[in-house]
Amino acid sequence: xxxxxxSGTFGxxxxxxxxIMFFGAIxxxxxxYRSMYLPAFEFGSRLLDIKLGATNTAVLIGSSLTxxxxxxxxxxxxxxxxxxxxxLTMLLGAAFLGIKSYEYFxxxxxxxxxGLRFAPAEVLPAGVTVQNLQLFFxxxxxxxxxHALHMIIGFGIMTVLVVMSWRGRFSPxxxxxxxxxxxxxxxxxxxxxxxxxxLYLIGGRY
Amino acid sequence: xxxxxxxxxxxSRVNYLNANYxxxxxxxxxDHKRIGLLYLLSITVMFFIGGSAAVLxxxxxxxxxxTLVQPATYNKLFTVHGIVMVFFFMIPSxxxxxxxxxxxxxxxxxxxxxxxxxxxxxxxxxxxxLFTLYAILAGGVDTGWTFYTPYSSTYANTQVIAAALGVxxxxxxxxxxxxxxxxxxxxxxxPGLTWxxxxxxxxxxxxxxxxxxxxxxxxxxxxxxxxxxxxxxVGIFDPKLGGDPILFQHLFWFYSHPAVYIMVLPGMGVxxxxxxxxxxxxxxxxxxxxxxxxxxxxxxxxVWGHHMFVTGQSIxxxxxxxxxxxxxxxxxxxxxxxxxxxxxxxxxxxxxxxLYALGFIGLFTMGGLTGLFLASLATDVHLNGTYFxxxxxxxxxxxxxxxxxMAGIHFWWPKITGRMYPDGxxxxxxxxxxxxxxxxxxxxxxxxxxxxxxxxxxxxxxFQVLNVMSSAxxxxxxxxxxxxxxxxxxxxxxxxxxxxxxxxxTGLEWKTDSPPITQNFEETPVVTExxxxxxxxxxxxxxxxxxxxxxxxx
Amino acid sequence: xxxxxxxxxxxxxxxxxxLGLTALTVGVAxxxxxxxxxxxxxxxxxxxxxxxxxxxxxxxxxxxxxxxSILAAFFWLALLLTxxxxxxxxxxxxxxxxxxxxxxxxxAPREK
Numbered sequence: 001x002x003x004x005x006x007s008g009t010f011g012x013x014x015x016x017x018x019x020i021m022f023f024g025a026i027x028x029x030x031x032x033y034r035s036m037y038l039p040a041f042e043f044g045s046r047l048l049d050i051k052l053g054a055t056n057t058a059v060l061i062g063s064s065l066t067x068x069x070x071x072x073x074x075x076x077x078x079x080x081x082x083x084x085x086x087x088l089t090m091l092l093g094a095a096f097l098g099i100k101s102y103e104y105f106x107x108x109x110x111x112x113x114x115g116l117r118f119a120p121a122e123v124l125p126a127g128v129t130v131q132n133l134q135l136f137f138x139x140x141x142x143x144x145x146x147h148a149l150h151m152i153i154g155f156g157i158m159t160v161l162v163v164m165s166w167r168g169r170f171s172p173x174x175x176x177x178x179x180x181x182x183x184x185x186x187x188x189x190x191x192x193x194x195x196x197x198x199l200y201l202i203g204g205r206y
Numbered sequence: 207x208x209x210x211x212x213x214x215x216x217x218s219r220v221n222y223l224n225a226n227y228x229x230x231x232x233x234x235x236x237d238h239k240r241i242g243l244l245y246l247l248s249i250t251v252m253f254f255i256g257g258s259a260a261v262l263x264x265x266x267x268x269x270x271x272x273t274l275v276q277p278a279t280y281n282k283l284f285t286v287h288g289i290v291m292v293f294f295f296m297i298p299s300x301x302x303x304x305x306x307x308x309x310x311x312x313x314x315x316x317x318x319x320x321x322x323x324x325x326x327x328x329x330x331x332x333x334x335x336l337f338t339l340y341a342i343l344a345g346g347v348d349t350g351w352t353f354y355t356p357y358s359s360t361y362a363n364t365q366v367i368a369a370a371l372g373v374x375x376x377x378x379x380x381x382x383x384x385x386x387x388x389x390x391x392x393x394x395x396x397p398g399l400t401w402x403x404x405x406x407x408x409x410x411x412x413x414x415x416x417x418x419x420x421x422x423x424x425x426x427x428x429x430x431x432x433x434x435x436x437x438x439x440v441g442i443f444d445p446k447l448g449g450d451p452i453l454f455q456h457l458f459w460f461y462s463h464p465a466v467y468i469m470v471l472p473g474m475g476v477x478x479x480x481x482x483x484x485x486x487x488x489x490x491x492x493x494x495x496x497x498x499x500x501x502x503x504x505x506x507x508x509v510w511g512h513h514m515f516v517t518g519q520s521i522x523x524x525x526x527x528x529x530x531x532x533x534x535x536x537x538x539x540x541x542x543x544x545x546x547x548x549x550x551x552x553x554x555x556x557x558x559x560x561l562y563a564l565g566f567i568g569l570f571t572m573g574g575l576t577g578l579f580l581a582s583l584a585t586d587v588h589l590n591g592t593y594f595x596x597x598x599x600x601x602x603x604x605x606x607x608x609x610x611x612m613a614g615i616h617f618w619w620p621k622i623t624g625r626m627y628p629d630g631x632x633x634x635x636x637x638x639x640x641x642x643x644x645x646x647x648x649x650x651x652x653x654x655x656x657x658x659x660x661x662x663x664x665x666x667x668x669f670q671v672l673n674v675m676s677s678a679x680x681x682x683x684x685x686x687x688x689x690x691x692x693x694x695x696x697x698x699x700x701x702x703x704x705x706x707x708x709x710x711x712t713g714l715e716w717k718t719d720s721p722p723i724t725q726n727f728e729e730t731p732v733v734t735e736x737x738x739x740x741x742x743x744x745x746x747x748x749x750x751x752x753x754x755x756x757x758x759x760x
Numbered sequence: 761x762x763x764x765x766x767x768x769x770x771x772x773x774x775x776x777x778x779l780g781l782t783a784l785t786v787g788v789a790x791x792x793x794x795x796x797x798x799x800x801x802x803x804x805x806x807x808x809x810x811x812x813x814x815x816x817x818x819x820x821x822x823x824x825x826x827x828x829s830i831l832a833a834f835f836w837l838a839l840l841l842t843x844x845x846x847x848x849x850x851x852x853x854x855x856x857x858x859x860x861x862x863x864x865x866x867x868a869p870r871e872k
Contacts, residue, residue, distance in 0.1 A: 006823075007319045007393045013826050014385045014419060017833040022423035024837035025457055029431070029442075031841065032453060032848060050786065057782050065775040068766070068816050075765050115438025131441055131448045138440045142431070179818075186817045193808045196782075197801035201789040204797075392825060420836045456844045507839055511847070521854050523847040 005176045012180040016187050019150075023191050026146070030139045030198065037135065039127035044136030045203025047112065047122065049103060053200040056099050057192065063092035064189045067182045074165075074175035082165045082178070089185065090158045093151055100148055107137070114138045140199055147195060150188045157181050221624065221721040236321035237724055242307035243622070244328050249295050249303065250691070252335060255342075256290035257684065259283045264646075264680035270667045280663035281348035282364065288351025293373050294335055296603060297465060300472030301383055301418075302331070304614045305411050307622060309387055311715035311722065312405055314396025314731040319389040327382035334376030341368035350661060352462070355443035355454040359435040367436055370429045377426045380468075384418030387411050396714065398733035405713050405737050406495050410475025413499040417464045417471075417506060425461035428454065452517055459510035467506040469603055470570070471499060473610030474541055477563045480613050481545050483711040484560035485552025486746060488738035491544040498537035505534040515586045524583055531581035535574060542571055555746045558632035562613035565640050569605025573598055576651065594654025597647045605643055612636070612690065619694065620708045624721040625701030629752060631693045638686035645679025702754040710744045712737065764821040774815045781808050 034041045070085035111119040114134045124133065161181055164170065170178060222239045225231075232240055263283045266274035275283065306324065310317050318324050341347055347369040349358040358366050391412050395404070431442050432454070441447020443454045482489050489495055511519060511527030545567055554560070576598045579585045589595065619627050649672040654660075658669050665673065707716040712735075718727050735742075785804040793800065814820040819827060 003393060007389050010393065010823075010826065010829075011320060011385060011389045013829050014388050017829055018381050018385070018419050018423045020833040020837060021420055021840075022427055024833075025424040025427045025460075025840065026431075028837070028841050028844060029453060029457065032450075032844065035845075035848065036450075037448065050789070054782060054786050058779060061775065061778045061782065064778075064812060064816055065771060068771050069768065072765065072768060072771070114440045129448070135441055135448050138434075138438075138442060142434065183817055186812050190809050190812055193812070194802075194805050197785055197789075197805050201785060201801050202798045203789075204792075206790050206792040420833070424840065452847070453844075456847065460840055460844075507836065508843070511843070518851075520847045520850040522850040523843070526843075526846065 008176045008180050009183070012183045016183065019187060023143075023146070026139075026143055027194070027198070030143065033135055033139065037132040039125065040129065040132030041136045042203040043125060043128050044133050044140065045200060046205055047120075048140070048200045048203075049106070050200050050205070052099055052103055053196050056096050057196045059092050059096045059099070060189050060192050063089045063096070064186050066092060067185050071175070071178050071182050074170050074178045075172055077172045079165065079168055079170075082170065083162060086158055086162045086165060086178075090155060090162070093155055093158070097148060097151060097155075100144065104141075107141075112137055114141065143195055143199070147188065147191050150191070154181075154185050154188055157184065219719070220723060221719060222724045223624075223721050225724045234325070236317070236325050238306050238310050238317050238321065238324055239622070239722065239724075241324050241328055242303050242305075245298060245302040245306060245331070248328070248331065248335065249298055252290050252294040253687075255339075256287050256295055257687065259287035259290070261680060261684050263287065264677040266663065267665070267673050268677045270665050270670050270673075272664050275663070277663040278348065279346075281350075281661070282346030284661055285347045285350050285369075286342055289338060289347070289369060289373065291603075292351055292465070292469075293376050294331075294338065296469040296607060297380055298331065298383075299469075299607070299611050300476060300614060301387070301411060301414055301468075302327075302379075304476065304611075304618065305383070305387060305414075305472065308618065308715055309390055309408065309411055310394075311621075311718065311726055312408055312713060313391065313394060313399060314714045314727060314733065315390065315394040316725045316727070318386045319394060320386050323382050324386055327379045327386070330382065331376055331379040334372045334374070334379065336372075337368055337375060338372030341365035341372060344368065352458065353429065353432055353454075354458075355432060355435070355451045356445065356449075359432045359442070359454075360439070360444050367433050370433050374426050374429045374433075377422045377429075380418045381422050384415035384422075387415040388419065391415075396731050396733055399714075402493065402496070403733055403735070403737050406478035406489060406492065406499075407472075407475035409496040409499045410471045410478070413503040414468050414471045414475075416500075416503045417468050421461040421464040421468075421507070424457055425465075428457040428461075431457075452514065452519060455514050455517060456510070459513045460507070463510040463513065464503075464506040466599070466602070467502055469607050471502060473566060473570075473607040474499070474538075476610045476614035476617070477545060477566050478541075479711075479713070480559045480563040480617050481548050481567075482738045482740065483617070483709050484555050484557065484563070484746065485549050486740045486743070487548050487552045488736070488740060489544060490547035490550075491540075492737065495541055495544050498540045501537040502534065505530065505537070509534050509581075512581055512586070515583055516590050521583075528581055528583050532578065535578060535581075538570075538574055542567060542574075553745065555749075556633070557616075557629050557746075557749070557752070558627075558636050559613045559617035561633055561636040561640075562609045562616065565636070566606055566609045566613065569601050569609065569640075569643070573601030573603075573605060576601065589654060591659055592654035593650040593658050593660055596660050597650035597654060600647045600650070605647070609639070612639070615690075615694070617709070618715075619697070620704030621715055621720050621722070623698050623701070624704055624719075625697045626704050626708060626752060626754070627690075627697040627701055628693050629749065631689065635686055635689040635693075638682060638689070642679050642682030642684075642686050646676050646683055647679070649673070649675045649679075708747065708752060710746060712739050712743060764818070766815065766818070766821075770815060774811050778808055778811060781811075 066085045066088040070082055070089060073081035073085055107113055108117060111117050111121065114137045118134050118137070120130065120133060124130065158181070161178060164177070222237055232244065235241060262275065263280065266272050266280060272280070306318070344365050347364045347366055349362050349364070349366060353366070353370065391408060434440070435442045435444065441449040443449040443451050445451060478489050478495060509527055509531040511523055512531045515524050576594070580589060580595065580598060616627060616632055619625070653669055653672045656669065658665050704720045706718060706720055708720070709716070714731055714733070717731060781804050785801055788800050789797065813830070819830065
């Protein structure tokens with residue numbers, strides 16, 4: 001059992017290694033294009049809503065806290081607390097997705113969706129072309145959508161865990177699925193921890 | 207150990223093959239051995255699909271004018287050949303078939319760390335294969351297996367998205383397999399089986415899995431970006447819209463170069479096992495071979511730019527990639543020297559697995575040496591985009607990996623099926639494959655050097671003789687590959703029944719029944735010897751004994 | 761799996777630290793520090809990541825193998841970034857016959 005638990009955790013870490021490379025590659029592409037088209041990327045960044053982004057960051061950090069508290073509850077055999085914290089994690093995750101959806105909708109209304117509806121009304125400063133700005137928004141949507149997809153998957157995993165926890169399937173001796181799912185959830189949080197500054201904060205908002 | 211007692215027929219003994227019957231027992235199995243066989247069936251089908259494309263190409267190229275297919279169709283043929291062979295045959299072949307089957311057996315475990323993930327990986331492979339087959343049937347793809355932008359992202363009007371999705375999905379199969387192997391090898395080795403007592407095949411599987419896990423995600427996201435760009439017409443890789451096609455190539459080759467080591471490292475693992483067994487000696491320089499596998503895995507990630515020397519990449523980056531590409535040849539050379547040293551003063555027998563393994567050593571070396579010409583910037587300018595490259599990689603992938611795969615299939619066939627294959631036919635097929643292969647691809651080195659470009663449906667008349675030789679070779683190869691298909695299937699019913707260790711080989715897999723019981727071992731084995739302890743093993747049975755005439759250990 | 765049980769207090773402290781760092785990084789975004797802005801933002805993000813990894817994900821109490829795997833992943837990512845960047849940053853060191861398209865020149869590119 002011990003060996004199985006160790007294997008499970010290690011297995012999840014190996015999977016997270018693949019996720020680091022998966023997201024890392026798109027971050028690399030973003031970094032390169034940002035270096036090429038700095039004015040456009042900075043301008044695009046300033047068009048994002050920093051308040052919503054910061055709120056979402058806080059929400060996600062909160063959900064990581066509730067997640068570790070869920071693991072803690074499992075480790076100490078507190079079934080009701082476990083279910084409570086898992087539900088809270090899901091709630092915060094849903095809040096994140098809700099805020100993100102609102103941001104997407106806002107971009108849609110302002111004609112800032114690449115390929116589908118891109119006609120920015122803003123006056124473009126010197127050195128910024130419409131195409132380069134569109135490239136920024138490509139990355140914005142692609143990276144945040146990929147992140148959101150991972151959150152939705154995490155949401156699904158949490159649902160399964162809530163049901164299993166409610167049925168008393170976990171104990172201080174066996175809580176590996178909670179721990180392992182927690183690792184996944186924290187990873188998704190870490191991706192956002194980098195997405196937020198790279199997309200929202202380094203646009204020269206001064 | 208051998209006894210004079212005859213083993214009962216495998217059919218009357220419960221093993222993993224007859225433990226359950228019916229489709230459901232196979233399609234919902236979590237037994238790594240059955241999953242290995244599911245993969246065997248699938249990749250064999252894909253091999254013949256990819257092979258058919260190659261046969262059509264070579265038939266078309268018999269004449270310079272080429273009238274068998276339209277040029278547009280020719281483009282689709284080489285693309286399909288590449289995609290199917292690389293992603294659906296070569297990359298899974300040894301890991302998903304032999305690796306899945308043997309890794310738990312070799313480490314003395316009941317199964318892999320995550321048996322259900324293993325089954326999932328096969329289903330993911332099948333879904334990816336179906337997408338690709340759809341792409342082929344719905345009109346084909348003509349971008350080349352490399353999907354270079356902006357052609358693939360903007361200008362092609364073939365089934366790029368379907369094919370890209372097929373590759374993307376199958377990538378996850380690769381990732382899951384690699385993940386499973388890494389965790390299994392770290393966490394589930396039998397008592398006494400330290401890292402340096404493991405068979406070298408396991409070191410090779412481990413190194414391959416590291417590459418799979420670190421590289422595949424990068425190409426996955428890159429392909430998604432291409433599909434994204436194709437759907438939305440945004441300029442991620444399109445220069446007209448501000449994108450950089452070279453960025454695609456960086457991201458693509460970051461995986462695809464290590465991918466060729468995913469293809470060849472397992473082959474090297476098989477060769478280590480076969481050379482040791484058929485020379486009756488421990489592998490010379492065991493730790494060097496083990497470390498060289500890891501070195502290849504690491505250095506393989508540092509050389510991808512050698513595919514891009516002529517793209518407009520910075521020449522300084524090119525210099526660095528060139529030097530590193532020379533460096534990556536060293537661990538491979540170390541292995542070749544160690545295998546050769548193993549042969550020296552060995553007691554060598556020439557059954558089919560050994561013929562294939564010896565073929566690997568020679569042909570891989572040739573392919574590898576020609577890689578040095580390509581690693582050198584100046585000569586690559588002339589040779590890039592020509593048949594020299596085609597010959598180079600086919601020597602390694604077909605002369606190398608496919609031969610190693612055949613070696614492995616034949617070597618472990620008795621373990622997998624409980625039956626021996628007819629070695630006479632097997633050796634004939636091996637020789638025919640060797641001859642057909644060289645006739646096909648050696649002329650291509652010359653063609654490339656003389657300047658014939660690759661991926662062209664027509665060519666100048668002065669190249670015809672060499673092309674005809676190559677096509678003749680390809681016809682021989684095509685037939686030669688069918689021969690094992692026939693006798694291997696035949697052997698499953700009529701082959702001589704094999705005992706636990708028909709080759710008197712070392713390794714935990716040979717200490718259990720052929721075919722093994724579902725949980726592999728009656729009791730978890732404990733390992734006390736070093737690997738390749740051939741000094742304490744009986745000699746290789748004679749050809750007569752192996753074929754079942756006279757006394758045998760079965 | 762770490763049998764080590766981290767206290768709720770530690771978790772809450774890390775949580776508050778993460779919130780604080782978020783506030784900090786947002787604040788710094790409104791101050792003009794030139795190129796340092798990006799460096800500081802990434803540095804703060806890295807600290808946040810380390811906090812989440814070491815404490816929330818229990819890496820501090822995990823095996824050497826786990827730590828090695830994580831390091832390997834970041835190292836490989838660094839390889840991807842470094843080698844690819846080495847192409848873009850050095851393209852202009854050799855003159856090209858025509859404008860071969862987008863590339864990066866130091867210090868602050870104002871291309872296209």
